[in-house]
Amino acid sequence: MLDQPSHTPFTGPLLQVRDLTLHYRTRQGDVRAVDGVTFSLGRGQVLGLVGESGCGKTSLGMGLLKLLPSNARLVRGEIIFDGQDLAPLNDAQMRRYRWRRIAMIFQAAMNALDPVYRVGEQILEAMEAHAWPGIEDGPAGQKRRQAREKVKELFRLVGLDPELMDRYPHELSGGMRQRAVIAMSLACRPDLVIADEPTTALDVIVQERILRELKSIQKELGLSLLYITHDVAVVAEVADQVGVMYAGQLVELGDTPQVFHQPMHPYTAGLLASFPSIRGEKRPLAALPGEPPSLVAPPSGCRFHPRCPRATKECRQEVPPVVGQGNAWAACWHPLGAAQP
Amino acid sequence: MAGYLLRRLLQVLVTLFLFVTLSFFLIQAQPGDYSSFYSLNPKLPPEVQSRVRAQFGLDRPLGEQYLLHLKNFATGNFGVSFSHYPQSVLEVILERLPRTAALFLTATVVSFYAGFFLGKMLAWRRGGWVEYSATISGVALFTVFTPWFALMMIWLFAFKLGWFPLGKFLDPLVWRNAPVSANQVFGYMLFTGAAIAVILFLAMLLLAQLGLRRRGWLPAAVAIICVASAVIAWAGSGVGYLALDILKHMVLPIATLTLISFAGTMLLTRNSMLETLREDYITAARAKGLPEKVVRDRHAARNALLPVVTSLVFSLAFAVDGGVITESVFSWPGMGLTLLDAVLSEDLPLAMGALVFVGLLALVAHAVADVLYVYLDPRIRYQ
């Protein structure tokens, strides 16, 4: 089977993100897609990141790899990965982390494969760019042959016929492509995989199966996984911890059972209520009235206040305090359940 | 793939048949009696006239004439040229076709390569005065009136600067005591060019097989060695000065054709590349930690190439136009000029033959570009 990811002497959490702030420059003004996000992710842990469409999940995920469009700007913050802050690194330095240490499964994973090359070739290409990680040293041809065997192994791991590695992307079905992309993300034996809605484009049954496989691979390889989705049911299934994002900010963070059974933030409660499948009750969807706010000129005070049933005057004027501590907190003036601050 | 090639070949043959048929009836439909015009042409001796009459069935009904026309075409018999008598139409064409092919092929290859390279770079490094000025001059070249542009080239480089001759195929003064004919020399030149191309191609294949193609200087070294040995061989042959004379005459028409078609390729590549750069697989390639050059060339440019080749297929018809104009402005005695002269001097057999061959040339180029596309895009490769 595949080897465990390499361990280094650094013993803190694998990933610590502090006050990460990311803006897009547009004609309308700066879009504050990620604003002061702080969290950490331990080795072998799964952190689920949920939030409505447009709340900045993808921006955050891409920001961690510093793969941003030209109009984006990393305003401030630290991305401490395995003891090293990635924020000040340039593109050439980042390249050593990309895929080798932090891999990604994209939101539109179906389109993450280049149509003109064979699938296996695109995986080998990544391994070659990182000096064939996990392959014994030797002549180029021999390393390539070994790497091909490795890719076949990965294909079996994700439930694909190894023969498919010599097919072109258009010859595979959506589910197969998705699995191939997952195999590709594992090829350089990363420590962290960022999965950005990896299954949304697939039908529910395939989605479910791939999700379960991803989870078991994560366990087997001891990977850390940052799982981004808008579907709280998915998070409940895969994540050890949940982060809830609203309008570019992290508003609640905690252990999955905790957050799901006793949400502190009213937005989390609303989000859970809008997904009836969690508690098995049949309730109408859209328990969250209103629209997500503009990220160019977000509401003052608590950004959720225009939609919050508990909003008061101080919510509208003052930035809410953080209640709770460590890896279980919410940013709210009037959190649910907990004692009033 | 073999099935596709076969189908494509059949298509070319059918198109050619339609083209030949159309040209026959178009000429029949012209005012004046074609047959009497042909057989009573005063430039032809009576015995040739009677032979022509029999061969083309000019005294027969139209249907029979048409069948004979097809048969003559299939056997390469286009009759005799009025204006070049006693040369046959086929002889005139076979002498001139290579000149046009050389002009076209060189201009197409150079303009495509240069246009693609520049367009790629423009899209990759956006902004700044380089992109701005290249885009402006690209649009200017793309929209320029071809004859005017060709004349400006002559005015500047031949008349003002005197770097190149004003036009024509060769300089009679240079060739006065030449030991060989111009067509022979030109034939050898074409052979040299083709040999270099083939050797380079094989060398690339070999380098790719050995996994050495990523070393940028190797292909360049092979190219330099090829060209250098060709130059040395010509210099030692004793007729190198004649080849040089023809070469000098080729520079301006090729440069003109190249510049005109290069701009379109450049602008199109730039747009296509900008589009490709937004694709998810480009982000994925970056996320994989591939070097920027690999992302640019292996992924972005490789995909951006597809629409550019498609448009090349369509723009070939336009290139024929530009070719006729360029040849006539530079008095380059190729197919375009032959066609034009034949029409002006009412040399109908030659005009017809030239027309058919120009059409054939365009068809073949079209088919080649088409097959190239199928090769480049795996999504349609095996359908």
Ligand SMILES: Nc1ncnc2c1ncn2[C@@H]1O[C@H](COP(=O)(O)OP(=O)(O)OP(=O)(O)O)[C@@H](O)[C@H]1O
């Ligand atoms: N290149 C860009 N330029 C300007 N604004 C952008 C850009 N990319 C994203 N945005 C904006 O940033 C905000 C966050 O986008 P992001 O894609 O990160 O959201 P998301 O949570 O991933 O949404 P979804 O669930 O739809 O994928 C959105 O309002 C979006 O419109």
Ligand code: SF4
């Ligand atoms: S701070 Fe106020 S508005 Fe914001 S979520 Fe809490 S109660 Fe609602």
Ligand SMILES: [Mg+2]
């Ligand atoms: Mg997203």
